Amino acid sequence: MSLEELAFLALALVAIGTATAALLVRELVHTILWIAIFFVDLSAIYFLLSAPFLGVLQLGVYAGAVTILLLFGIMTTRKRIFSREAVTGIGPVPVALAVVTFIFLASALGELPQSTTAVQSYDPTALSQNLFGPNGPWLLLLGLIMLAGVAGAIYLVREGRE
Amino acid sequence: MTDLSLPGFLALSAALFGIGVFGILTRRNFILLLISIEIAMNAVILNFVYFAAFPAGTSGLSGQSIAVVLVGFAATEVAVGLAIVLALNRLKGTINVARATELKE
Amino acid sequence: MSVSSFAGPFVPELVLLAGTLLIFLLDVLKVRRIELTGGIAVAATLAALGVVVADLGFAPLAFLATVPASQIDVAPAAGAAPLFAFTSFGLVFQAIFLLATFFVALASVSRPSDERGAPIFYGLLLLATIGMLLVAIASDLIFLLLAIEVVSIASYLLVAYTRKDVRGLEAAMKFFVIGALSTVLSFFGASLLFGAYGTTNLYLIRAAGTAVGYPVLVLLGYGFLIAGLAFKVTLVPFHAWAVDVYDGAPDDVSAFLAGGTKKIGVFAFFLVFLGPVLAVGAVGSSGYGLFGGSVALGASFQITLGALAVVTMTVGNVLALLQKEMKRMLAYSSISQAGYMLIGIAIGTAPALGGATLQVFAHVLMKTGAFLVVGAAAAIGVGPLIDDWRGLGLKRPLLGVSFALMLLSLAGVPLTIGFVSKFVLFSAAVDAQGWFIWLAVAGLLNSALSVFYYARVLKVMFFDAAPAPAGAPAGSVVGGAGPPALPLGGIGYGRAASLAIIAALIVAFGIYPQAVLGAIQSAAYHFVTVGA
């Protein structure tokens, strides 16, 4: 097993662990901590995959902006930030559904090439040319989504005077 | 360059997706729901990134482009979700989705 | 391709975007009168509709055309991966979408004129419409899904736009959660397909067919895609949100969701599962199933979609049978109607595509109209239960007659567009022969079942005695301060006009369906030919 593979294994285990922990801890603020680690961990995986631009983006948007947004959400909806969630039982059905989903996805593992190959890396310039060139419409669409989202979200959270 | 194999990544994203699904199905706090969705969304982005790194064709560059767009999209989604739930919280005083079951049957 | 080079063909979208921005600008300037913002929206929609219809080649409007005929229904060069393409089929859908928006926008003008949410409502409405128009020209999976997201995000916020309505916000929350989950599913599916095909371009994916190394990945990817799109189309069991959302959302928004945005899912199905589902009869050589064996990929999708269609219409109808609330009954009926449309996709022949499209068109008229009637009824103080509608048909003839026509059309009674669309659709199913005839049988039996609850509403509206007049005068429900009563006994000109137009179209196209069917069918033929 090569070093890269070992690194991936470790990062993957951390990702799974932090994601699980984020959902299972009973204090929401701890959740935010775990999820932040999760985002950072994924960023590391992107670097491992030779996608540095995405790694940086992940750090900036997810580990930064989204995490803070979530924290903000918690703070505005709670009177006390460090309060525990009520314990909710976890029924067998959701777990089973999640596990079976995983099993179905895992059934595709067998047909993928098993051998290790070199990861293809891309020049960030090529990426930007692709993003703003032929695949430009995706960004335009993202712009429309953001326009709608921002306009609506601002309207919603703004205290009405009526 | 870096040598890795594909199945491990698929297993990771499958696991993350499963965790996300699990969260969506079991968590009642809306913030946790959002986090679950983001975990699953990260599985998606991860998918695009590693499929870009192990392209089925000659180049998987557009996979990375998609990943970039999706990161932006996911952030917007979180903002919208938060806006909705904050408005709901203002009226109901809770963000527990189990308390929002007025509409049923 | 640069941004400026494709601005020309996007005139409808740009018109709508301009309208949106104008409305937001006016909002910032505190000009919020609904007559003005609504007027802008209606005008923009009409203008866009005119352009689209002209693009389709209707001679009287030819001066408006922006997409040269030579660019419509043109197959891409080999290896090219365009993100969007102009097909006459897509243009037909654009026209249908714009029609839905037009009805809603027109009817909404009749809301109280000092409502503060008006600009955001119309802005989001137009933004969603832009998304819908873009769905109709997509030829790339990611483009398609992002366009759908434009609509979705706008829709979540539209459902919540009243800000003060607990039911609306609860609906928005549910809508958002299930919508986000479905988005994840769709993108996950797209990522798997990307992994298997190395591209997200639908032409290339179709061209590759089953000649791909990772068949299970492909099947899983399509499974995720079906699930994600099924959310939009409200297929059972992906439907549960729809009932609560249609119920909780403001009436006009319900109309837009059921009549309008739902159809982008249908078009997405057409696009993704064209022909049907990759290429019909492409036989894989080895183990597609978990248990191996040689199968026809396309046929497997057909069976799956067919089963989904039958389950959807049956469950929708059975659930609607005993529903007591009007909007929820309409919601269930809308779900079952989605099942009919899916029949066309499962069959995948050009006639079936045409039939399903006609059904989409009919459904836009019927369901948009029905929810608008509910809105109008609520505006004059009618309660949410079906029983609250007692005697309304005779008391308010406009509502009564137009609603009766819509329900009869939904039930598939002759001389309405609903009858014609079902007839064409089921004819197409029989025409496809093979086991598809059972889809026709299932659909027809379901339409028989559906007649019950429609007939019940008619009975309540026309046969049962009206309840004793309530203490509150008509129109007092909207706004506690007692806004000035709207013209036409509280219904308002905009709503009345919208309803009248819909009712007239239902009958007109019911009597002479050739007016739309001809265009739809030839578009469907081109779509199948170009896509293959």
Place this chain on the structure above:
Amino acid sequence: MLPLISIVLATLLLGTVGTFLAGSRARWVALGTSAVFLAEVALLLASYPGWPGYSSSLVPGFSDTETYSWISVAWLHVDYAVGVDGISLIFILLTAILQVATVVYSWGETHRPAGYFGLVLLTCLGCFGVFVALDVLLFFLFWEAVLVPMFFLIGYWGGPNRRYAALKFFIYTHVASIVMLVGLLALVFYSGATSLDFSAVYAAAGNLAPVVQTFLFLALFFGFAVKFPVVPFHTWLPDAHVEAPTGGSVLLAGLLLKLGGYGLIRWAVEVLPHGFHSAQPLLFLIAFITIVWGSVLSLAQRDLKRLVAYSSINHMGIVLLAIALDSSLGLLAAVLLMFAHGIVSGLLFMASGSVHHQYGTRDISSLGGITPSAPALSTMIMAGSLASLGLPALISFPAEFTAFLATWNGLGYWVLIPLVVLVVTAGFYLWMMQRMLFGEKKGVPLDVHDVPWYEGAGMGLLVALTVLFGILPSLLVNVIVNSPIRGWPGT
């Protein structure tokens, strides 16, 4: 050449709309429409070759045909195509007669008359449409259009259990029409017909493999069998009849049941000979069971309307038998019998309606000796009963006689079954008359008058026609035999 059929359709349509809008004067509009309708039908008849005198040199076929393209896309061609042949003319005549009779009979309807008369006219419009349609879609369209007004007639103006009856009627017949529609569509598309026009379908039907024909025939037959109705698909009928208002019952028995027979002749028998022949034993079996079942059950009924309803089942069994024989004589008999049954059952249902109006009950055992207080009503009941049990010089006789003769010709001694049942039929009618009309007065209020003039006039019209066509059946026969039916003279 005038587009006569379209004119009739327009007349009925305008009349219906006018009636709906006319409020308390609806009955006048309805009567006017009916009169014009009748006149136009008379014109149609007069212009039809072969009426009133028979001429063997005539070329049979559809006449007064009109065809306009309606829907036309690459794979689907639907026309607005109408026309009549002898068989449809007979049914059209029946429609016109029953419409007039029903409108006159219902003259005293005070409960939302506009709706009532409008729906009556609409029902007749639908039936007329079915009889003239020469295109599959048009046919089905009218076929379905009949259901709606009848549903409302039963559901709104009916008896105490009307909602249940209306729904049941609707389920049964609607499901049946759906199966029929699938059958028709399959017929069109599996045979490769170029359009939904009758002529195209007729021409292409020969391409179908025999097995396919059998399945299609069974699908179509199911659709028609429920309309007929034959055992075991009949249970909607007694309920619908008992609960329906009199006018509804008349149209239901007089016209709607005929749609089944008409459809069977037009579609199943004509177009799918192979399927028809392979299903023939089944048809015979069902027909015999229906004949016996309808008659035996009539005997057990206490409600006058139920009795008449079951006797309808019995008669329609004979019709099915006659059609199933696949002989020209059998078809002739079937058409005649349907016409006869339309008139006679209409009469009997009117009579039972009048009994109900006058005495507040239709329970045979609680009535008795009503003849002295209501001689006219009693006479109508007697006339109807006697006609129904096949008395010569009344309308059913030539029909039943031909039917039995055809049965004898086709099946030999099996004719004994309907013949023996004839005695049972006579039995229950006589028993009913003995207990209800004759004997000592029972349960009859003292101040009962005879039927009002309009009810009497409605019934009287039908009685007169019963006698007229009973004595001169050739008036009908000469029209019928000019139809383009397989195995019919001249085709």
Place this chain on the structure above:
Amino acid sequence: MIVGFAGTRLGRLEWGGWVAVAFSAAAMVLGVLIAVGEAMSPGTYTNVQFTWLHLAPAPGAFPNGFSLVMGTLVDPLSSLMLVVVTVVGFLVMLYSIGYMHHDHGLPRYYAELSLFLASMTGLVLANNLLEFFLFWELVGVCSYFLIGFYYEKPSAASAAKEAFLVTRVGDVLFLLGIFLYFSVYATAGPNGGWAANGFVFVHGASPFLPLPGANTPTLTIAGLLILGGAAGKSAQFPLHVWLPDAMEGPTTVSALIHAATMVAAGVYLLAVASVFLGFTPTDQLAIVAVGGFTAFFAATMAVVHPDIKRVIAYSTISQLGYMVLAIGAGFAMVGLYHLFTHAFFKALLFLAAGSVIHAVGTQDLFKMGGLKKHMRLTAAAFAIGGLALAGIPPFAGFWSKDDILGSVYSVLGTHPDYWPFFLLAFAAVFLTAYYIFRAWFLAFSGDGPRDPSLPTPHEGPWVMQVPLVVLSAMAVVAGLFVFFPGFQNLLLGGAGLPGIPPTFTTTDLALSAVSVGLGAGGIGLAWSLWGNGRVFVLSETSAIQPVRRLLLNRYYFKVGYDWIGLRAVYTISRAADFFDRFVIDGAVRGLERIFAAGSNRLRSIQTGLVSDYAAYVVGGLLALFVMLLIVGPYLLARLGGS
């Protein structure tokens, strides 16, 4: 042309009766004229009036086409019958004016009676079997109405129903017989066969009988079925039960329909069939058997009955048996001759009985007595009728009845199997004489009514007396008509009719003597038991008491028929009704419940909790995987992967 007088149905007012009488008189004149014309120049003529129904020739079924026609045929057979119908009809009409004057519903009465006469005339003149059947049914329904004339009486309504039903059984047999003949003659025979020419009787040279292959089991069965039809109408065993009950109708009706005309239609049918269709030997034996047996069988029941009208009714059945016997033996005209004479004396008997009933208001013989003091004319008329019935010369009955016995006797040599029925018929002569004079003695002789509550009897008005006188005269002389050459022409008929043996004036004298002797003996026995107001009471312990009970209960036939008709069939139909309502219909209701239950069950999954909705989505996703990855491939592999 004759059918035209159905128009009398218009009689609405009090004078309606006179209108009817006038029309029937006109009909009588016409009828007699036709008969006289026929008698003067024997021959036949047919006049087809219109086509009722027509199908052009079609290959396969009817190569010569198919028609039904309506027409008239006058020949000796029909003209003889015509005279009977119109003359008796007129007299009964006239009599009715007096007899019925205090009844309600007279217009109805006259209308029905006129319709009956019209139908009967139509039947007689019918030129084809279908038309025959048509009028046959019509007279049946008129009979139904007239029996039920006193519809307020439950017994009358019931009797009417019974009559209709029993004759309906006969009608069905008749119809089936027509079909059987049709299957033989449809395309064979003159004028392209029956299918082409409409079942028309063809007279004379080429009757159907000699057709090759005609003498087959089919024809035998057809003949038997015709016999069944005739038995229903003419109340022959075993369909005889209705006729005595039919006496619930007015006496005039009994006289006209249930003695003289309609019941004779069955006999007429047999005659017509024997002439135009022919019977096979088996048929003939069956007809002889039915006739002979009925003649005796009915007479036995008449012996004990206390009701004056029913006694006469049984005698009618018995006499009809004679006619049937004659026709069966091959002597159609002899049978008709008896029909002719019988019509007069039986109408006479009924009208006389009617006169009695009119006077005393009861039909029970044991309540009457000594009426001849008050009603001389009636007593005389009844006596004349009785003598004629008993076959005492020179009264009408003697000639015809003796003729029958003689004729049958003459063929006994070739048909020894007729012997028992001949003997039964012969024995019936004795019984006939006995029961009719038993009735006479009970009613007329003695000192006065046995029931003192009866009103003082009196003769009826002139309109009732005239028919009595006329009929009495006819009863005396009708038998002698046979000596007129013209009448002989009628009886001998045209070519091909098996007429009265030319030696009838020298009939076997011994046979006549024995028969007259038997008749006289019967009268004597009656006188010895009942004469002069005596009442013969059979001791309760007598050995023949069971026989008497059996006879009084009419051999329990009616009980049996009622059981079949009411109990058995009704029970079956109730059971079928139960099955229909609960099993067939129950299945439908069950389906409905399933839908409602399904709707409620499904509705409960809409919990309102968004997590559940998400679970449905994921569940659906997994279901899709199962479909796509497992079910779909499996199905396609199974179906051939097309």
